[in-house]
Amino acid sequence: MPEFQNILDNICAQAKTTHDKGKVASYIPQLACMDINKFGIALLDQNGVLYSAGDTKDKFSIQSISKVLTLSLAFELLGEQLWNRVGVEPSGDPFNHLSLLEQENGKPRNPLINAGAIVVADVLVSQLRNPKQDLLEYVRKIAHDPTIAYDKSVAKSEKETGFRNYAAAYLIKSFGNLENEVETVLDFYFHQCSLSMSCEQLAYTFYVFANRGKCLKQTSYLNLSQVKRINAIMLSCGFYDEAGEFAYEVGLPGKSGVGGGIVAVHPNSFSVAAWSPGLNEKGNSKLGLQALEKLTTESGLSIF
Amino acid sequence: MPEFQNILDNICAQAKTTHDKGKVASYIPQLACMDINKFGIALLDQNGVLYSAGDTKDKFSIQSISKVLTLSLAFELLGEQLWNRVGVEPSGDPFNHLSLLEQENGKPRNPLINAGAIVVADVLVSQLRNPKQDLLEYVRKIAHDPTIAYDKSVAKSEKETGFRNYAAAYLIKSFGNLENEVETVLDFYFHQCSLSMSCEQLAYTFYVFANRGKCLKQTSYLNLSQVKRINAIMLSCGFYDEAGEFAYEVGLPGKSGVGGGIVAVHPNSFSVAAWSPGLNEKGNSKLGLQALEKLTTESGLSIF
Amino acid sequence: MPEFQNILDNICAQAKTTHDKGKVASYIPQLACMDINKFGIALLDQNGVLYSAGDTKDKFSIQSISKVLTLSLAFELLGEQLWNRVGVEPSGDPFNHLSLLEQENGKPRNPLINAGAIVVADVLVSQLRNPKQDLLEYVRKIAHDPTIAYDKSVAKSEKETGFRNYAAAYLIKSFGNLENEVETVLDFYFHQCSLSMSCEQLAYTFYVFANRGKCLKQTSYLNLSQVKRINAIMLSCGFYDEAGEFAYEVGLPGKSGVGGGIVAVHPNSFSVAAWSPGLNEKGNSKLGLQALEKLTTESGLSIF
Amino acid sequence: MPEFQNILDNICAQAKTTHDKGKVASYIPQLACMDINKFGIALLDQNGVLYSAGDTKDKFSIQSISKVLTLSLAFELLGEQLWNRVGVEPSGDPFNHLSLLEQENGKPRNPLINAGAIVVADVLVSQLRNPKQDLLEYVRKIAHDPTIAYDKSVAKSEKETGFRNYAAAYLIKSFGNLENEVETVLDFYFHQCSLSMSCEQLAYTFYVFANRGKCLKQTSYLNLSQVKRINAIMLSCGFYDEAGEFAYEVGLPGKSGVGGGIVAVHPNSFSVAAWSPGLNEKGNSKLGLQALEKLTTESGLSIF
Known part of the structure; x- marks a missing residue:
């Protein structure tokens, strides 16, 4: 069992000192004014234990998530x-x-x-x-x-x-x-x-996709077959024309938003949300992608 | 642990009696003459136990596989x-x-x-x-x-x-x-x-992608990171414009060929190869797809 | 000098007896209710003499014209x-x-x-x-x-x-x-x-493009260079993806509308407007196209 | 009747002193080594009188012409x-x-x-x-x-x-x-x-399209209907994605080649060939285009 807290702390420390953080979305003022130095990552494991590092209570626009x-x-x-x-x-x-x-x-x-x-x-x-x-x-x-x-x-x-x-x-x-x-x-x-949520709130929300359709209190929202299918769609299509790249580098079903948020799930293991407002050329959070790549590399947890 | 042999037997019985088997590829005589009634499925579990049903020793052209x-x-x-x-x-x-x-x-x-x-x-x-x-x-x-x-x-x-x-x-x-x-x-x-192989041979070959880069005799061909990446590419791209559909319906990395073969792997669990020469409109084996869908549904084994 | 009246009479007679008149546009009720048996053609020669045959005073929606x-x-x-x-x-x-x-x-x-x-x-x-x-x-x-x-x-x-x-x-x-x-x-x-005009009104209007930018009363609207350029654009682009076909078959700058109207001009010779509500597959008046093809063939007047 | 010789002399004088001559095609050595300072224009009027200015006897690769x-x-x-x-x-x-x-x-x-x-x-x-x-x-x-x-x-x-x-x-x-x-x-x-021809040879050759299908010695190669159709195709399609621009600027049926040649015809008036090896971004001779534009502007001869 990987020690999630250590991994998140390392990811956060590295993110905070990374120079090239990408570019904040600028097409509306509300996104343009986000602080590019913000970074947070929150992970909820299958037992409902939450691990956090960085600005995980800050709310941001979840956009396409x-x-x-x-x-x-x-x-x-x-x-x-x-x-x-x-x-x-x-x-x-x-x-x-x-x-x-x-x-x-x-x-x-x-x-x-x-x-x-x-x-x-x-x-x-x-x-x-x-x-x-x-x-x-x-x-x-x-x-x-x-x-x-x-x-x-x-x-x-x-x-x-x-x-x-x-x-x-x-x-x-x-x-x-x-x-x-x-x-x-x-x-x-x-x-x-325009839904405004924090990394922690997103991790709790996406727990349902990591937990066979049931939320933390075990209320059922989707049946197992439906959850699998949504996860498959996230993996195939969650990152626009960088979907293959994400599958390749991270290896988890996930979805990004232009507000800098990224969520991902490892079925039967955890849900995770990372946030950093700077985007890469394809419109996905630059540090967020790096964070999730590091998470699956260091934890050894990928679906592949 | 699912009882693979039972599942494969059921799949095979059902395949043999399915009326609509698709259309055999006809662009070269060697493919056109395949017997549309052939069907086989072979699965190699992580422990190296082989399960087979149907024409699993018949050789066919693996084509795009x-x-x-x-x-x-x-x-x-x-x-x-x-x-x-x-x-x-x-x-x-x-x-x-x-x-x-x-x-x-x-x-x-x-x-x-x-x-x-x-x-x-x-x-x-x-x-x-x-x-x-x-x-x-x-x-x-x-x-x-x-x-x-x-x-x-x-x-x-x-x-x-x-x-x-x-x-x-x-x-x-x-x-x-x-x-x-x-x-x-x-x-x-x-x-x-033009490589000519049987379902059983394919299951043995693709074991390397289910077994972290090592073949049945534990010789290492790819490192873990490389295997994950190839599996990710198979999942994203293995079925042409039906890749999303395969991820959605089957939920495993895989690859099909116009000769009617389909292979898939469940990392750390098994490799599997199905074969039926009749193709659907998108050029993937019709019964082969149904077989793998049934396999993941009945075994409850999907990566999602 | 071709005898325009004879040619128009022949064209009209032929159009009236043609069986396949195409299909009336149906996307709005006002177009759908047009009488498919209507046909008119009006030509204004350089000297301002008008020749007409058929329903040339009926008004119709000029649409893209x-x-x-x-x-x-x-x-x-x-x-x-x-x-x-x-x-x-x-x-x-x-x-x-x-x-x-x-x-x-x-x-x-x-x-x-x-x-x-x-x-x-x-x-x-x-x-x-x-x-x-x-x-x-x-x-x-x-x-x-x-x-x-x-x-x-x-x-x-x-x-x-x-x-x-x-x-x-x-x-x-x-x-x-x-x-x-x-x-x-x-x-x-x-x-x-939605401009509603008759073949005769269109022939008078488009006279300006056949007459070097001047209307029938010789008021100047465009200079010679501008008229040439608009005529060039009509020839290259006036019939959507049938523009080449129109240049090939008719050989005049022109423009069609989904109301069944077609106008064309022969620089320094005449302007002409034909109308029949039935359209071909590409959305151009079926009989209108045939009429103009016959006009240039019989008069020997094409810009090529 | 325009004085062709004067116009051609002016065009040639201007071309010779134009600084930006475009870029010579470089994909094969035989084209790359052409002298960018070459320029010629030859016009054959309907009566068979030839007018020339510049390097009109130099041979070049006619390519797409x-x-x-x-x-x-x-x-x-x-x-x-x-x-x-x-x-x-x-x-x-x-x-x-x-x-x-x-x-x-x-x-x-x-x-x-x-x-x-x-x-x-x-x-x-x-x-x-x-x-x-x-x-x-x-x-x-x-x-x-x-x-x-x-x-x-x-x-x-x-x-x-x-x-x-x-x-x-x-x-x-x-x-x-x-x-x-x-x-x-x-x-x-x-x-x-790879046909190698001079401006003069091209003007003689394309006379057939300006002269209703007959060559200078009045042998018939195409009937009138066929000539019109070829001219229509040249006008619509002769300059790749610059065809509309050529119709707009020059107003004649024509064709260009990557060797720097351009031919054009004015039905019943003349055929003309210009040559300058430097190409514009779309692969048409830069000075050749300018020459033909000047020719139709100064002579007042366009089909529109």
Whole structure:
């Protein structure tokens, strides 16, 4: 059994002294103003013991990490029918490319690229009574933390500048794969992305994917088959056009967000969340990736 | 511990009675004449116990499964330098598309698509003294079976009809990513694809990827880090544009060939090879896929 | 000198008895209800003599033909600067593909595909005081016909179903190549497409491109160099992915619309407009194309 | 009637003093060693009067200009059937891209891109008794010049480095659109590209396209309809992804070659050939383009 605390401390010490921390996302002011020197990593092992190092209680915008949570909820509600609307294949393309979407008649490659997450958001808008509130409750329940909230100013900024997402949503709608109004779906989508969480909260939330579908209090959210499938999708598609690289270097199912967060799970072993606002060229947290690579190397825990 | 023999027997019984067996590959006579009713599955557990059901001693053309073996040998010889020549990302495209290759300046997405395997073949032609003989010895040694051989008539047929592979090789060469003559590289490539093996031989061969780089006699071929990486690539890229689907449905690193073979490994648990000549629309063995899905479902063994 | 009236009469007689008239556009009710048996052709020779045959006074939605008129006005206002915003190359793709737009960073290939016309509309929204009214006055003046009007119900329907155009506009905006709000630009764009005109009115309007930039009353709208350039663009890009075919079969600069109209000009000889609501597979009027092909074949007048 | 000699003298004087002459093609030694200071322009008017300025008797490799000549011969031999094998649409892509070819199942967009010319070459290899000799005779006859010859060293060099053309040919063959062996077709193709001619010889040769299909001695090679169609294709497709730009700036059907030559015709008026070895970024002669633009501007002769 690896000594997680030691490993995390080492990772954190190294991260804090690394010179090249990447570049903070700058397309909205709320992200641009993040402190590039922040770094945190929190790991929750299978027995519910939490290990932390660095700024693990700081909240940040989880952005695309939210796509796993909406996928989870939509999968729970719709089951295998979901795959009539969105695929499970890696996209082989940067996260915002519409070409593939057009070529494949408005059915996004997978639920973890923007276009796919927009379709999943549409499913939730159709299925839920109060979509934004219901999603929030869902996340709070899994995480056992009623303080989790949207950052409204982030959602508002995204809305004002998210032209590419509007383009994707309208393109999907032109192919008949969006049931609701574009404005309604994107309002929901921009809110989910604005979820503000800490590394610790993320580790508690993603425990459900490491623990066969059950949260820390053993409430069941997904059955084993569903969890495996979501983990498979995270592994294949969680890092845009760096998914193969992540599988290769880290070897865990995971998902990153442009706010600098990365989560990963080792089935039956642990969930982990790292955070550092600086991104590499492909939009994934630079130090976060290094942290997870070091974690699997030093702990010897990879699914491969 | 699952009772593998029971599971394999059930899988085999079901396969033998399944009506829709897909379509046998028809582009060369040697493949077209395979008996669509053949089915076999062989599993080698970590302790070296072999479980078999069906036609597991019949030899067939392993075709693209050979790409994992050449990758393994090239990785052993070149180490991380290999990635200067070929990537590790899923292609998100059918196996023979040149578009991406052109767009990305002749560096193939990964070593398990045709273009990538041609680059790997070029590496081996440069590195080995007698490329075809040396590869054969390598495979025989891993498998502990000196009877494994090329099927020269298959290699010859491929050469006469493999225009798409010639197109890929020349395109790669036009970008300066092929050191040797196209004819030489493809002669080697068509030979590797023509390797004729049975399910049992494949299970023995791929044991090395399930057993941390060591063959059944515990000779080490790859270090642990290298094995993990090859497994990660198999999971991300082993099934062309059905890679995500395979990860989703089966949840194991694996590789298929147009001869109807499929291999997969569960790290630290087992290697397995299934064979049925009928292919689905994406060129993967129809019953082979179903067999592996059933195996992971019934055994509860998936990496996710 | 060809006897235009005879030729037009023959063309009309033949069109009226042709069985396969193509398919009426059905994406909005206002187009779907057009009578497929309608056919008209009107030609205005250089001396201002009008020749007509068939339903040449019936009004129809000119749709994409309007793109030449907005291009003309924008070119007049902005001059060569216009080409910083939009190219002059054929797209080699069906009229609604976004892939190219994304690949080329939001600068549309040419002003006669939808994306390019949206950029031109944006230019006019920026440049004109009352864009919709000013464009209407411009067209009325060139045509010497104050009765020309928008069909508001067509504009409204397009707005409600034009998701692909919204996608294009937002994609362009995401690249910073749209100055105004998407809603404002598309409101203008859908209005220009809804211009309701007859073959005779179109022949009078397009006389300006056949007559070196001067209308029938010899008022100058464009200089000779500008007219040549617009004619060149019509020839290269006027028929989406059938542009080469039109150049090949007809050999005149021209433009079609999904309402079934086609205009063409022979510099220094004539302008012509044909109309038949049935479209071929590529969205161009089936009988209209045949009519123009017959016209150039029988008159011996092609620019080649 | 414009005074051609004056215009050509001015063009030549200006070209000789222009500083930025572009870059000489360097992919084979025979092209790389051309003197960048060379410039010539020769025009043959409808009455057969020749006007020349600069190095109009220097021979150079006509390269892709030959595609019009093989198209002409193949069209003569096969008629409209030719279009079953190759299209007439502009490609909207640089001259060597294979993506479109793959997407469109091996039917090249038009006969003036490399892939299309390779299909035309295949037609001639099938149709002619001694393909290379017969083509040479055909060109000599049209030009009334028995000294025209292939430059064998150029053909040989192209063969040794033309990997992209091999890739295109094999891709076409994989789709069943090449009747002969790749080696045979490309041997012919590389020879046609190596035709060595002067501006004056080219002006005489292309007179046939300006003179309704008849050469200077009034022998008929193509009927009027065929000439118009070839001219239309030259206008739409003669300059790769700069075709629209050429139509826009020059307004004549034409064709360029990587040896620095450009030909153009004004139907019923003249044929013209310019030459300057320096190319612009898109592979067309930089000074040649400027020369033709100046010619149509100063003479007022454009087809638009």
